Amino acid sequence: MADFAVVGGGVAGLVVARRLAAAGAEVVLFEQTQRLGGPVARHDVAGIALDAGAESFAVRGGTVAVLLGELGLSGDIVAPRPGPAWLQPASGDAVPLPATALLGIPADPLAPDVVRVVGIAAAERAVELDALPLPEISADTRLGPFVRERLGDDVLDRLVAPVVHGVHSQHPDDLALTRAHPGLPDALAAAGSITGAVSRLRAAAPPGSAVAGIRGGMHRLVSSLADDARSRGVDVRLGVxxxxAGALPGTVVIAAPGIAAPAGPSRRIDLVTLVVEQGELDAAPRGSGLLVAHGAPVAARALTHATAKWEWLRDAAEGRHVVRLSYDTVPTDPVATARTDAETLLGVRLPVVVDAAHVTWHRPAAAAASDLVVVGETVAGSGLAGIIGHAERTAAALLAR
Ligand SMILES: Cc1cc2nc3c(=O)[nH]c(=O)nc-3n(C[C@H](O)[C@H](O)[C@H](O)COP(=O)(O)OP(=O)(O)OC[C@H]3O[C@@H](n4cnc5c(N)ncnc54)[C@H](O)[C@@H]3O)c2cc1C
Known part of the structure; x- marks a missing residue:
């Protein structure tokens, strides 16, 4: 009989299963689809192998790098093109995102690149508001109302909301402050203001980019993890x-959204990838991409210029360009809309679309509290770094029992 049964073959389930098996436990993993990895997936567009979902990981804490090292992928960790992402405001031209911000929350509201987005009156008001005593923070504190109270409506609507939406696929009004960034509550307590907290977190971050990728695509993490888990004896059962969960053998680990009761509905996100030919894009007119504020004249919420972001992909695309747009509400004609939106956001005509792909994902709500052993996005929040770190800690705690 197996010592452990893991339900769900996304990254969280694979990490737990691999770690338990590496310590000598007998592990069986059940995955309902025929494919492991969830939104860490590959698809081929115009013959180019691309990430269909997640395409990078946060470098904070070094958690993902340690795992990639164990999987023999250290040499393939790559940094994205340096430089800020851009923001498409509700009106006017796209602007680079402020350099010293975290989730769009500025460390200095009076910095010229912040004033350019929110205006001087809103910037001065943000300084005044953030000088007031901090309110109590609880598990129920939402990021949106908190930022509104500390920095005002303009900073929230014009800066923080588009960035948070790009990272978490959620409006900050719906996002618990504790899930927005793992270090934020402690930094707030230490600094006594939200701008001070952002300064602290930025100062504590390692130099260089906050995210990295894998040469060839993030999906390589899943194939390497799965191969390694199987080689350590994990019995992977696809299509189950x-x-x-109560009927399973051994100690059960839930790594599948939906089994631990969700605290809310899942959120749909549609991605449209275009492979285009357009020499003007060689100059990367919007850096690695843009986040889009509500009210902007496009349906897309974000655009990644993937061939500008990742050098390995630029080489693989052989002169063509890859742009990926994300949508909350799927347009009637996704490819035509994505093309028009990309032209607006990049400021470049795109007459030649070589190939395109449209994929739909669902992001789960947080899990309600339960007695089950749960790993994954529903308890660890969005993002592979947090999910992998939490899964590793959970496996260690299970082994220590
Ligand atoms: C479009 C998109 C882009 C993203 N980009 C990034 C990024 O760039 N960087 C980053 O860090 N994060 C990113 N994320 C988030 C990250 O990919 C996810 O948080 C993470 O992959 C979730 O892993 P998981 O193991 O918790 O869940 P999942 O990967 O969803 O795994 C859960 C698995 O459980 C299976 N399952 C469900 N129910 C059952 C059942 N009853 N029985 C058996 N199996 C079941 C599912 O089929 C699935 O395979 C992105 C997410 C999306 C959707």
Missing amino acids: RVDD
């Missing part, structure tokens, strides 16, 4: 949906 678990409805009654």
Whole structure:
């Protein structure tokens, strides 16, 4: 009989299963689909292997780099093109995002690149508001109302909301402050202001980019993890949906959204990838891409200029360009809309679309509290760094029992 049964073959389930098996436990992993990895997935567009979902990881804490090292992928960790992402405001031209911000929350509201987005009156008001005593922070504190109270509506709507939406696929009004960034509550307590907290977190961050990728695509993490888990004896069963976790052998680890009761509905996100030919894009007119504020004249919420962001991909695309747009509400004609939106956001005509792909994902809500052993996005928040770190800690705690 297996010592552990893991339900769900996304990154969280694979990490837990691999770690438990590496310590000598007998582990069986059940995945309802025929594919492991969830939104860390590959698709081929115009013959180019691309990430269909996640395409980078946060470098903070070094968690993902340690795992990639164990999987023999250290040499393939790559940094994205340096430089800020851009912001498409509700009106006017796109601007680079402020350099010293975190989730769009500025460390200095009076910095010229912040004033350029929110205006001087809103910037001065933000300084005044953030000088007031900090309110109590609880698990129920939402990021949106908190930022509104500390920095005002303009900073929230014009800066923080587009960035948070790009990272978490959620409006900050719906996002718990504790889930927005793992270090934020402690930094707030230490600094006594939100701008001070952002300064601290930025100063504590290692130099260089906050994110990295894998040469060839993030999806390589899943194939390497799965191969390694199997080589350590994990019994991976694809196409098996678990409805009654109580009937499984051994200690059960839930790594599948939906089994631990969700605290809310999942959120749909549609991605449209275009492979285009357009020499003007060689100059990367919007850096690695843009986040889009509500009210802007496009349906897309964000655009990644993937061939500008990743050098390995630029080489693989052989002169063509890859742009990826994300949508909350799928347009009637996704490819035509994505092309028009990309032209608006990049400020460049795109007459030649070589190939295109449209994929739909669902991001789960946080799990309600339960007695089950749960790993993954529903408890660790969005993002591979947090999910992998939490899964590793959970496996260590299970082994220590
Ligand atoms: C479009 C998109 C882009 C993203 N980009 C990034 C990024 O660039 N960087 C980053 O760090 N994060 C990114 N994320 C977030 C990150 O990819 C996810 O948080 C992470 O992959 C979730 O892993 P998980 O193991 O918790 O869940 P999942 O990967 O969703 O795994 C859960 C698995 O459980 C299976 N399952 C569900 N129910 C059952 C059942 N009853 N029985 C058996 N199996 C079941 C599912 O089929 C699935 O395979 C992105 C997410 C999306 C959607």
